[in-house]
Every structure is written in structure tokens, then in C-alpha cells.
Amino acid sequence: MTTAMHSSPAVPEAAPVPGDTTASRAAHAGEPLVTRYDAVRTHTLRLCATLQTEDFVVSSMPDVSPTKWHLAHTSWFFETFVLAEHAPDYRSPDPRYAFLFNSYYVQAGERHCRAQRGLVTRPTVAEVFAYRAHVDEAMHRLLERVGADAAHPVVPLVELGLQHEQQHQELLQTDIKHVFWTNPLRPSYHSGPRSRHGAPEPVRWRAVPEGVHRIGNEEKEEFSFDNERPAHRVFLESFALADRLVTNGEYLAFIEDGAYDEPALWLSAGLATVQAEGWTAPMYWERTADGWTEFTMHGQNAVDTAAPVSHVSYYEADAFARWAGSRLPTEPEWEVAARMHGTSLHQAYDQCWQWTQSAYVAYPGYTPPSGAIGEYNGKWMADQWVLRGGSRATPPGHARLTYRNFFPSATRWQFTGIRLAEHT
């Protein structure tokens, strides 16, 4: 629901962000904004390369948006927050798109009911691609005018639009995965076989001593979301963080121990959800005559026991931790340990988002920007947990040490996993 960023000096050397190679980082630092714009926008299209026209249309559950909608909404974002003010000659191909493709910005006008996104067959996919091209053309003209003027007021808005688009790149993938899984034919997103993980090392616990630490974004970086700011101090009792994520194999032991039927392991709301939904394993798992399988972007496969467990809710992450005699980290613990231990903390950004037991609320001193953009993060600060890190669907250069992702307790269609913590 939120996302991340390009490389930045604020991420300590010790904590490299996957996909954020030196090359791309260097390029980013000096590259013209239009180059970056094109790179991000093109990446979105690349993610659609294996889809058929029909795949773009449907929404398989209320949380899932059609691919077509992601493509249009990210373009609407530039139209509304950049072009409307800074490109006075800009004309929308259809003014009704503003109604159809606004997600939730109350101050940006009325919007189409979310529940009906998957019922709208027009504009067609081709028309949506044309809409993207139309916006890109206007953006090119605008960025040409801006040139190398880093202080131009349009620059932070464009950067926000690109960060926003990257967030939707992740959602596009989690959403289409769900759409494909809903289909009894179980089509694959990727055609080839998936690579399997090597046998996991035993967990090593990375200790952090008690004391006052500083978390949050220092704003020296090129980009951060408002919800990562201001940087501030927290006191942490001493603790240790697992240096890798919980694996499918470990989670399987939890299942086979009867955990889903053992009320003492669960939060009360968790148990109610497990029973109401009939959960017996992570989302996308299915028990067959030949054992457990999982639906992945490569179709239905045997569960890879060495891979990090994914698609688990907060309730399941919490119950697993309790079963393992451990607990989930808090948000500051995650950030402080990740900053301190850098690369010795594996699978931080490239596998699954990691549930923390911190509610998603404002940092001390937080103030959202004024206007519709202020709705970007602040209005979600209730009834959600913070997740930290990044996932295999997070686009290159988007993850960040101070990044705060957030979802409600029962969320499972995201790439959500478990990193354990312990008091020491």
C-alpha cells in the first residue's frame, strides 16, 4: 500500500538494497529526470508483457485492482498532481477518467467505487495504453522545460509520482497473482520454471544493546515518504533479531504440529479469522495427494521448503512466533538492527515484507503535507501494522531502511513473511 525508493546515501553501506546496483545508483544520481521517468514508466509496461487482454480487466477480490486500473491510475496521478497545475495546455483524453481512476484522494474530486473497478470493461486495454502514452507525451514536454533545474517545483512531485508508480508495480504483481490463482485453470505469470532456494543456514541472532537509538528518515536523502519522518529517538531494551526469514520448512513444522487447531497459540481475533476463513496454511498453499503445493508466479508447484514462508497474515506470523518461543520485532527494533548489522541481516529487502508488532501510527512531530497529497499516507494511520524491508515484487531501487509499509492483520495476498526477534 506504500512503497520505497531509489538508492540513497542514507542507507548505510552495510545494508545494500537488492537491485540497487552501483551502476543504477550512479545513473540515478546524475541522470536527467526524464530518463528516470521513462525507466520507471517502461518497467510498468514490462510487468504486463505476459498478460492477455482479458487478464487486465478483472478484480478477484475487493483488495485487488485490475491491471488496467493500475496502468490508468498511475497515469492519472501524474495528470492530477503534476500536469493539472504545471502544464496548463494539457487536455485529458476523456475528463471522465478523473472519476474512474482516482483511488482515494477525497480532495481531488469524486471517485469510482472501489468495489466496481473490476466491472468496467471500457476504456479498453488499448485505450488505457493510449492514455499512458498521452500522459507520457505531456510529461516529456514538461520535463523538457524543467531540464536540469533541480529546484523546479515540479521535481518533487514527479519523484513522488514515480515512487507511487513503483508501489503500484508491486501491487500489480500481487494482484495479478491473485487473479490467476482464482482461476481453476491456474495460469502462470512467468513461463519458465522457478529457481529453488538453497538449504537455509541455521538462524544466527544479531544482538542490539539497550539504549537510545535514532530512527526515521533524516531527510538528507533524495526521497522519503512523509510517514518516515521526522527522525527521532527511541529507547530499546536489549534484543536480538534473526539474521534470516522463517522458511517454508519451518512453517510446515508449525502446521504439522497442529498449530492451526491449537487455540492457545493464537490471538483471539486471529483464531476467529482462522476459523471463519478455514485457514490451514499460508495463502496459495494447497494440500494434494502428493503433499503441499504452493501457487507461485510460475504456477502450481511443490512447496520449496528452503524458501522464506510468504503470504502469511499478522495473525499467523504472531502465532508462529509464539509457537517458536520467540516474538515479532517492533518497528524500531527492525530498523535499528538493520542499520547496525547491515548485510549480516539476510533477506531484508528481496524476499518478503516482514511483519512488526508496531501499529502504523504517526512518528512524533509528524505533519502531512497540505492538500490532496496529504492524504497519501496519513489517513491510513489506524488498524494496520507496519511491515519492514521489501519483497521480491518490490521494484529495483525502491526499498529503503526507513521505509514503512503497512497492512491490516488479516492481509495475505501480499508477499508477507516472518523475521523473529528475541529479548536478550
Added chain:
Amino acid sequence: MTTAMHSSPAVPEAAPVPGDTTASRAAHAGEPLVTRYDAVRTHTLRLCATLQTEDFVVSSMPDVSPTKWHLAHTSWFFETFVLAEHAPDYRSPDPRYAFLFNSYYVQAGERHCRAQRGLVTRPTVAEVFAYRAHVDEAMHRLLERVGADAAHPVVPLVELGLQHEQQHQELLQTDIKHVFWTNPLRPSYHSGPRSRHGAPEPVRWRAVPEGVHRIGNEEKEEFSFDNERPAHRVFLESFALADRLVTNGEYLAFIEDGAYDEPALWLSAGLATVQAEGWTAPMYWERTADGWTEFTMHGQNAVDTAAPVSHVSYYEADAFARWAGSRLPTEPEWEVAARMHGTSLHQAYDQCWQWTQSAYVAYPGYTPPSGAIGEYNGKWMADQWVLRGGSRATPPGHARLTYRNFFPSATRWQFTGIRLAEHT
């Protein structure tokens, strides 16, 4: 859910069925079965001519099936009930289609959840067309073997499959109309302007004297559904039937008289539905600054006051009749009057299905066929009303004097209208 038939001598001359010209009737009488097969199957495709790929995919409410599903399901019907037994060499292009495209035939195997029909992007539209062609090819080979052998056991099954396909031709149109209406862009199914109705004549009441009458299908005809049989006797007190349908203009007077806010006019369940759903007019009507508009296959238009009112529920039809100091006819009344008065009863088959105040139950002596085909009609005989006649979406040659269509009280997305009756 709906039905109909070709022309037949059982329909008295006095009651011509629109679209059933002498030419088509003659052709039908002597034509090879394969010719009829191709004509019906091709007509289905013709109904899709103005659709975009995206339009085939979605279901805009639980009652609505995707166009793609209609195309596949009607082919599955031939596959399951004709080819499976009579074409032993036949192979399905994908055995999982049997699961995806079974509608409700419990005895024909498991089936995909109706609510998920609109979430399935594969098979693609192109693959569904290929599926149809695959079935057609096998049917052609089979019908070639059958030749002119009218006594071949396959003949009644093929006829049933074609009648079934014609019913889905009507549903396809009502469904896509709803899909288009759900879209705020309000696309049109037909591109041209619609024709408008001429000013209606005052209603003339066609009287029927009291006495014992015979209704139901005499089975001399080429085709009828099991639910139209057996023919049997009923006693009717004297009554009269309106010679035309209630118009939009007349219904507008009902609206403007405050009828939707007048509890005394409504059945209790009707009032509850009106209030829960917020109904203030027929489905597809919208009040604008310029007056009432209605969404038609030609897009959003001013209400044509001369046209028969359509898309009203049983509750609304009943309330209108009460307001008008009249009532709805019973099913036997409709049939006896239609048989007796023939063409002097206008708009019987070509505008809107006509609600009757008869519940859809078995005729005395009714027995459904054995096996899965027996599920076609009999298992719906509860909680629905009979509608008589035919509509503008009923394919040529499908309407019939004894035809029994049926829907629940709150149904509005079909072409359903009102013909009044009176005691005399």
C-alpha cells in the same frame, strides 16, 4: 431461465410470433437440422459483433454471466448432452472446461461457483471461440451421420440444445446491457439511434367468458419444454385482458403520483425491497436536470413515453396495477386470451415479457425427463412467477403461445413489462 421455440402449427394463425416470417418458418419445416444448427449458432456470434474483448469477461452482478461464459456454456451443453454419448471419438480441448462451463446440472458433475464466473480471465475470448468451432466441427460430423433421419435419438437433444442456445441469446443481451450500464462511461451496444414508438392507442379490453378452457402444450408441435406440458383444463371466471402493454408514459404518471412513497400500493415484500434498494423508477431510469432518461442498447436517452415500460419487477408491476385500479393476469388467463384473440392482442411477443400473478409450479401430471436433462426446468419450481409472451431480445422463432418464462419477484434486468387484466 427463459425459453422459446421456432414457429409451429400449434400457434394459431391469430397469434403470429414476431420475427417468425413465413420464409423462416417454411425453411424450418423442411430444412436439414444442420442448417438450423448453423443458423442458431451463427446468430449467437452475430450478437457479439459490437463487443470488445474486455466486454466478454465481466459479470456486473450475481445474476449476470460474462458473454464469454454464455458462448462457452452453450457449447458445453452440446458437448455434454449430445457429443458425450453420440460421438464417442469426441475429445474436449480441455477437460477442465466441463467444470468451468456447467451452469447448474448437478448430475452432470461438479461446477464452478457462479459467483466467480466473472473473475476468470482464461480461457481467453479467442480460446472460447476456438472451443465453439471445435464443438461445431464435431456436431457437423455427427449431424452428417444423422442426415435426414428425423427419428434419430440425437434429434430431440440437438433441438433442445438449440432452444437452450436461444435462451442464452436473450440472456446475453440482458447481461451485456447491465454490464454496459454499470460502467460510468455508459457505452452503447448498438451504434445507431434507436427508433421511437408511435403514440399508443387507448387500451381496448379483450374479454374472455367464464368456462373451462384448455391450456398447455398439446405436443403436436415440433418443440416444447417439459414445463409447458401436459395440456390440461382450467376453469376461468370471466375477465378481460388489455390489448397492449403499459407504456412508459403511463408508468411515469404512476411515479409522479408519488407511488414509490405510498405504502398502501405495495405488497409488503415489495415495499421492503423498494426501500432497501432505493428504487424510485424502473431499472435503467435516471432523473436528470432535463427529465427522466433511460439506458438502452443505444445508450442513455430520454424516456420514450410511447414505448412499453420495461425493467420493472413483479412488485412494481403489481403496485402499478393496483394504482391503476386493475390487476395482473394469471397465467391461464394470459394464454387463453392470447389464443382466443390472436393478433388483436398487441405486443405479445416482441416487446417485454409480461408478469403474471401465477407462481411457477408444475402443471397437473407434470413429470420431468430422467437424468441431468430433467434438471432443466423442474428444479426451479419455487419462489418464482411465470412471465408470458416474449421480448425484443427473444430470438426470432423462439416465442410461443404456451411458453413459460419465470423469474423471482425482484427481477429487473430482464425485459419485463406489464399487461393488465380486469374482472368483468
Added chain:
Amino acid sequence: MTTAMHSSPAVPEAAPVPGDTTASRAAHAGEPLVTRYDAVRTHTLRLCATLQTEDFVVSSMPDVSPTKWHLAHTSWFFETFVLAEHAPDYRSPDPRYAFLFNSYYVQAGERHCRAQRGLVTRPTVAEVFAYRAHVDEAMHRLLERVGADAAHPVVPLVELGLQHEQQHQELLQTDIKHVFWTNPLRPSYHSGPRSRHGAPEPVRWRAVPEGVHRIGNEEKEEFSFDNERPAHRVFLESFALADRLVTNGEYLAFIEDGAYDEPALWLSAGLATVQAEGWTAPMYWERTADGWTEFTMHGQNAVDTAAPVSHVSYYEADAFARWAGSRLPTEPEWEVAARMHGTSLHQAYDQCWQWTQSAYVAYPGYTPPSGAIGEYNGKWMADQWVLRGGSRATPPGHARLTYRNFFPSATRWQFTGIRLAEHT
């Protein structure tokens, strides 16, 4: 929701109504209205004799009203439809009762939400008894004035109020049974042991020849509801009606034959209901280690296989009939056979209401009375089936040959049973 009446010459000698002894009938014919008024009102109180204060308060499901409400509502009926107009000095003990105890008479003013009836602790039970006494006192004064004047306009209204109260006497019993059953402690309404039925005789089929018959109330009787009128003619094909109801033992064979898991036996809506509700037997049945038990007014007992099966829905009655190779009667069939065969038709009025396959709609020529009283029956004429006869909870003298009870398909908390019919 249900009704009936005292004895009347219109019920042929052949069809005596249980509980309606010659004595009571004679008394009724000549008795002062006030005597009858007191008899009916007192009977209501007698039905509450075994209840504790707490039992009067709750509603265990939306269909069920608290006993307290029945007591108050029946008094409100006299207050509103008799005293308001004919006893100008009458003062309600609390004008807000008119809001609390109106059931559904829209034209009689606003009313309390049905769903909240069981949430209202005040007025207390004692206050409701006082309300009844208050109304009775005013009624006594009024009836004294009326005296023996049978033509006084108040007379038919009082009779309607008493018929109405008798209907609520039946509902009071079915409702409190459900309340007790909802309680895991399973309290009994009656303290003693229940009597058991003798072994049933084999069914004898009572034949009726084809022809035109007359049904409905001839209005020579002392009382009938508007929905029983006008009497009119129907044509019936020849048929036969079972001379007794289906027994628990016969229904058990249906269960043990796996009927609840056999889709081919069920209406489509019936199967959906069976699966959604998890039905495996009639309401109030429970399978224990010692076999099937049923909850009765005498508590939890072994199923009495000789007794008529009760608490079955229309769906179950219809499925049983199909399984038995038979069918349910229509409403005219029931009435014509009951009139023709009189006492040779057993268990007509004293065990369970009998589902017919006739929808509850108006008789030809029906017109409801004007004003709020017109809402009594007419506005329920959709989405319900007619039941005929009477039940063990129907008060003495209330059942009648032409009586039309009605409930929706899934109703089970009433005393509803099965009488089979056959085409001959």
C-alpha cells in the same frame, strides 16, 4: 400470519373441527359477545401459565416475537381498531405503546422495528398485564353498550380482533417453543410427559373425480377472512389425497435413504438452503448416541415415529413427496377433498398445517377492505405458499375448511407437516 375461526355451518358435518365441540359451538351461537371476548382473552393468559417473567422478554430469531409483545400487540389491536373510534373516552395508559406494539399496519402510524422487539425490557411483564386489563375494562364498557345488537358496527371489528388474537395464540406457542429450544438448558413448556401416537394405519387415498368445483368462503358463515373470498369455481383434473399425514417414521426412512445429500430430490432453492443451513432433519430434531430426538413442548424426547412429521419447510415437504413418488396437493385440491371426504380425512386440523403447492395469491375478484384493516392479508400475497388445515397449536374453534394460512418456503418453526396427493 395465520388465521381461522370458530365453528360454522359452512364447515360440512363431515369435517368436524377438533376442539370445536357441540357445546362450545352452541354456546358461541347464542352467547353474548362479551362472553366470547372474555373466553378468548383468558385463553391467551392461560397459555402463559407455565412461563417465568424472563421468558416473556426475548426473541430468539427475527421471525419470533416475545410473549410480552404478543400480549401487548393483541391488546393494541382492540385499542386501535375498536376503541379509538368507538370509545371516545378511552385513554391509552401510555401513548408510546401505539408505536411499540403496532406490527405492520402502515396506515395505523409509525411502528417499532421488528428486529428490536426482543431488546425492549420495558414495559415490564406486569405493566403489559395491566395494559391488557386496561383494554379489557374499556372493551367491557363498550360491549355493555352494544349489548345484543348484532348489527352494531363494532361487532365485526371485535370478532376480527378475537380471530387475530387466536392467530397470535398459535404464534405465541411456536415462538416460545423456539425460545426454549435456543436455550442449551432446554426448558419444557409443559411439565408432564407427552402422550405418544398409536401405530399409524396404512395410507388410504381419497379420490376426487375431475370436474368444476367450488372453493372459497361463501360468506354465509359467521366469520371468514377477506383472503378466503370470494367463493369461485376451479377445474380439477382427477386426483387423490392421502387420508393421513406423513409420519416421523416415514420421514426417518427418507433421511436414512440419504435424501438430504441427494441433489436430484430437491428444488434448486431447496438444495441451496439445505446446504447453507446445514439441515439434515426437521427443525428440533437432533441425532444423539441413542438415536434421533426431537424437542417438543415437553422437552427433549426420542422421536415418536408414529406421530406426524412436523417442522419441515416447503422444500423438505416437496423433496419428501418426490422421494415418495408422489406430490403435494394444490390448495383447491385440499379444500375440495376435505369438503367431499369430511372425517375420512384424518389429522386435517389438529396436528400440523399442510403445505400446498399453491402460491398465496388473491382469489379471482378479491378486494381487501379499505383503510389499515385492508393490510391484514392482502399485502402478503407474494413469495409465500398456502398451508391448509390447522395444527395442535391452533386454538379450539379457529380452524376452518376454507382457511388460508401462508408462509415462505424455508419456514420451519411453525407446526408444518405433509399430506401427499397423487394424480389418478
Added chain:
Amino acid sequence: MTTAMHSSPAVPEAAPVPGDTTASRAAHAGEPLVTRYDAVRTHTLRLCATLQTEDFVVSSMPDVSPTKWHLAHTSWFFETFVLAEHAPDYRSPDPRYAFLFNSYYVQAGERHCRAQRGLVTRPTVAEVFAYRAHVDEAMHRLLERVGADAAHPVVPLVELGLQHEQQHQELLQTDIKHVFWTNPLRPSYHSGPRSRHGAPEPVRWRAVPEGVHRIGNEEKEEFSFDNERPAHRVFLESFALADRLVTNGEYLAFIEDGAYDEPALWLSAGLATVQAEGWTAPMYWERTADGWTEFTMHGQNAVDTAAPVSHVSYYEADAFARWAGSRLPTEPEWEVAARMHGTSLHQAYDQCWQWTQSAYVAYPGYTPPSGAIGEYNGKWMADQWVLRGGSRATPPGHARLTYRNFFPSATRWQFTGIRLAEHT
């Protein structure tokens, strides 16, 4: 769901707890346990003094339990967690009560569905009082044996049972208030007129400097719940806390400023709730021709503008704070300020619980007790906010500086109010 405690030295002199007079505190310190047991148990009965039998029975919404159930459940608690192990001769008056009156302790056996609590008329109120007496008698015998042995293992369990009973004393009041409000007759709990608040002083902001502070229960006290422990350190940036609660008058200004219709003020989930529920004011407020009224324990009254606003959800508290240019405190901020400023912080314990923007999660190092008692607090640690302080319904001696109450965002039927905080 709520909690609290007796007086304790751990509450600094500066923060007196209302109702916790020196007298009662002294008594408590030296008093025999049986004296305290009787005092608490009797207080529960005293809370029922104005209720009629009917009032004890119903549940007016899923969150609300019948008074009868509170009386029985608190007795069951002693039966299950004290008598079962420590009074081997104890016999329940009815073993089925264990099923009926278990709230949520999975490890203590099966339990009655919460949604059905209000549907159970037996045991009667009299029987429930007898059940209490039965438990009290057994407890007396046990406590006699225990005598002055403060180290007896039964002592902490009895104390827990009393704390638990006090929590239900508060719930009993909030629940019966809701029951009375649901009744259109709007009965009063208290008979006399309510006292009105004096004009509020302007808010003074009580500052706390940045630094490491200690929060949580130090376990030197006589009693604390597991969720208040262990005490631990937190770092707080500097802030200030309002010295009194937001008043009805201040909240009225928020309403009159159109706040309920101003999306920019609301959390997204808050706005959705406001719109779905049609909220326009705090629960129990109603706008009449004479202005705003509120339903209190003294019936329907004009809103007392000087009183603290109560019955607001987290969403409303958060929106009010945003509107006021302020924010809600975090849990550590509340505790640190309350400890530091003591009595200069008004209305801390005696008016309304105060929403904090801290999610209810475990303190660092928290471990629940083993066995069913471990379910008391820990399993609720998701999807709820911490509330601090106490309310007018909190029994004397139950409030405490480190007490953590908790409810979900949309909760309104508790006495929940607003204390503002500011960054400095």
C-alpha cells in the same frame, strides 16, 4: 476487556484515584480478604438495585452482555479458577452453567456463543442470584480456611477474581445504559436528576521534557495485571498534555463546524465508519427541536456543555484532535505525564477513559501466565488501542496509573473521552 485495581502505594500521592479514600485504602491494607471479597461482591448487587427482572435478560448489541450474564459469569470465574482446584468438595448447582457462563477461556472448556447470551431466559434472575449465593458460601468456607495466610496460593487468584468482578461492574453499567437507550421509552437507571458540571477552566498544558522515562508496573504494588508488566524504559521527545478533558461544549463546536462532513479531518477507516453508521455526534446524542440532548444514566437530558465529552470512538477522538490542531497522546506520554504532574492533571480517573494513539501490544519482555488464566489479557493484543485513566463507571479503588484498558477504533458504548497532547 477493561481493568483496574484497588488503591496502592504505587500510585503516587500526586495522583489520587477518585473513590479511593484514605479510609477505604487503610481498610484494604489490613482488612481480611473475606471482608474485601464481600465488599466487592455486594457492590455488584448494589449496581442492580434499580433494575426490573426483565432488564437483566437482554443484550441490545453484540458487545453488550445481559446483566444476568455478568452476575453469573463473575461467579463462574471464582468457581472455575478458585473453587475447582482449592475446594474439592464444591459442587456446581448445575454443571451446564460452566458452558453458559464461560466468556472466552478456550482452555477452560467449551462455551456458549456470545451472540446468544441475550436469548437465554433460564436460569432465571432468581436462580442466578442463588448461584451467586452458592458460590459466595463456598468462597466463605474457603477463605475461612485461608484466614490471614497471605502466602496461600488462593490469595492472588481471589484478588484476580475481584479485579475481574470490578471490570464487569463497569461493563454492567455501560451495557445496561445501552439496553435502556435501545428502548424507545428511554428508562432511567438513576431516578434523581443528574448533577451538572461547573464551567470548565481553560486548558493548561503540562509539559514533560525529553528523555528516558520508566513506565509499566513495578510489581511492588498489591495488584497489577500481567499486561502492565514488566516496567521498562522509553524515550520520549518533549511534549505537553492537557490538564483536563475535552468538554461537550468544545466537541459541539467541532460538530457545528461541519466536522462530520469534512473528509480531510478523518482517518480513512474513520470516514468510512462515520458514513456507514450515519454518525453525526457522539453516541447517545440526539438533535431535537430544542437542541442537542444526550441519554445518560439519568435519562434523556440537554447536553451539559461543561461536562467532558464521552462515548466517542477513536476515530472521532483523532478527528477532533486534528481539528483542534493537536493530537492524541501516546500511552507512555500519558503515564509519564500523569506520574509527573499528579493532581495537576484533572479528570484522570473519574470521568472517561482516554484514547491514546498506542496500539495495545505486549510490553518488552511480557509473558502471560500459563494455563487458561493466561488468556486474560494477552490474546487481545491486536487491532485495539490503549485507553488510560478511568471513568465514572470504574468502581472505587480499581483505577491505577499503569492500568491499560483497550478497545477497537469504533467503540462508543464505553465511557470514552479525549485528552489532547502537543509536541513542544
